[in-house]
Amino acid sequence: KAGVTQTPRYLIKTRGQQVTLSCSPISGHRSVSWYQQTPGQGLQFLFEYFSETQRNKGNFPGRFSGRQFSNSRSEMNVSTLELGDSALYLCASSFRQDVNTEAFFGQGTRLTVV
Amino acid sequence: AQTVTQSQPEMSVQEAETVTLSCTYDTSESNYYLFWYKQPPSRQMILVIRQEAYKQQNATENRFSVNFQKAAKSFSLKISDSQLGDTAMYFCAFRARVNRDDKIIFGKGTRLHILP
Numbered sequence: 001k002a003g004v005t006q007t008p009r010y011l012i013k014t015r016g017q018q019v020t021l022s023c024s025p026i027s028g029h030r031s032v033s034w035y036q037q038t039p040g041q042g043l044q045f046l047f048e049y050f051s052e053t054q055r056n057k058g059n060f061p062g063r064f065s066g067r068q069f070s071n072s073r074s075e076m077n078v079s080t081l082e083l084g085d086s087a088l089y090l091c092a093s094s095f096r097q098d099v100n101t102e103a104f105f106g107q108g109t110r111l112t113v114v
Numbered sequence: 115a116q117t118v119t120q121s122q123p124e125m126s127v128q129e130a131e132t133v134t135l136s137c138t139y140d141t142s143e144s145n146y147y148l149f150w151y152k153q154p155p156s157r158q159m160i161l162v163i164r165q166e167a168y169k170q171q172n173a174t175e176n177r178f179s180v181n182f183q184k185a186a187k188s189f190s191l192k193i194s195d196s197q198l199g200d201t202a203m204y205f206c207a208f209r210a211r212v213n214r215d216d217k218i219i220f221g222k223g224t225r226l227h228i229l230p
Contacts, residue, residue, distance in 0.1 A: 033217065043205065043220035056217050088157065092218075103218060105151075105159035 002027065004093050004106035012112045018079040021109045025072050025093030031055075032074040033103065034066060037088040046089075049074055050096075078111075086113045116141045118208050120221035127196055128229050134181075135191045135224045137206030144168075146210035148182070148189045149218070154202040162204070165189065193226075201228045 005024040013019050025032050033056075034046040045058040049068035066076045072093075078085055088110050092103040117140045127133040139148070150162040165173045165182050172180050177197075181190045193200055206221040 035220075042222040045217040045219070048217060058217065090159065092159070102161055102164065104161075107156065107158045 004091055004104050006089075006091050006106035006109050008109060009107065010110045010112075012114060013081050014114055015081055015083060017081050018077065019081060019111060021076045021078075021089055021091075021111070023074045023076070023091030023093075023106060025074070025091075026104055029093035029095050029104070030072050031094040031096060031101070032068055032072065033092045033094075034074070034076050035090045035092065036060075037090055037108070038086075043090070046076065081113045083113050086111060116143070116208055116210065116219045118206050118219050118221040120204075120206050120224050122224045123222070124225045124227070126227040126229055129196060129198060131196055132192060132194045133196055133226065135193075135204050135206075135226065137189045137191070137221055139187050139189065139206070139208050139219075141187070141208065141210060143210040146208060148180075149207040149209070150178070150180070150189075150191045151205045151207055151220075152200075152202045153205065153223075154199075159205070163191065196228045198228050198230060200226065202226060 007022045031050045033048040035043050037043045048056040052068045063079045068074045088108045090108045092105045094101040094103050119138045146167045148165045151159045152162045153159050163173050163175045163178050172182050177194045179192045203223045203225050205223045208219045
């Protein structure tokens with residue numbers, strides 16, 4: 001069974017640009033969550049999608065958005081990039097949206113904004 | 115609001131020793147789950163162990179066990195007979211459903227070095 005796949009693995013962008021990150025969950029998983037990981041702030045929750053609907057959202061500006069497709073694949077978009085957006089972006093998938101359901105993580109996308 | 119605190123930013127132990135990583139949390143919820151995740155240099159977060167708050171018995175997974183003290187809101191991870199492959203960043207995490215919001219809250223992590 002394939003794990004959670006995130007593409008691309010590495011990305012370098014310039015300030016002001018926009019970027020789209022992709023996450024393919026484990027087959028059969030309908031819940032996808034996104035996290036931003038930085039050395040200073042640690043892991044911070046961005047948002048969660050379940051059955052194509054955003055169910056939860058963290059405290060990030062509107063420049064951060066996402067969506068989920070009918071096949072459960074999810075994309076995350078960051079517009080007008082800032083230097084502070086440089087981070088490891090992790091995606092996690094779960095079979096269902098439930099507190100006792102294990103979340104499986106991808107290897108992340110390392111975004112560097114220059 | 116739920117918070118998770120890991121007070122040890124970094125630790126080092128010799129191979130084969132036992133090490134305990136600390137974690138405290140704050141919540142007003144009574145039903146929740148606690149997790150320890152491991153993030154090796156490959157960056158992939160791996161679930162190490164999970165504890166359900168309503169279960170008094172401490173969870174155990176091979177060399178990994180937890181000391182769950184619900185009243186003290188403490189959830190420490192013990193690694194016995196540590197191995198070089200245990201070198202990683204360890205995150206304590208909390209998950210509960212509050213007003214349909216059940217995101218995972220992570221601590222800042224403890225970087226663990228297992229020395230040969």
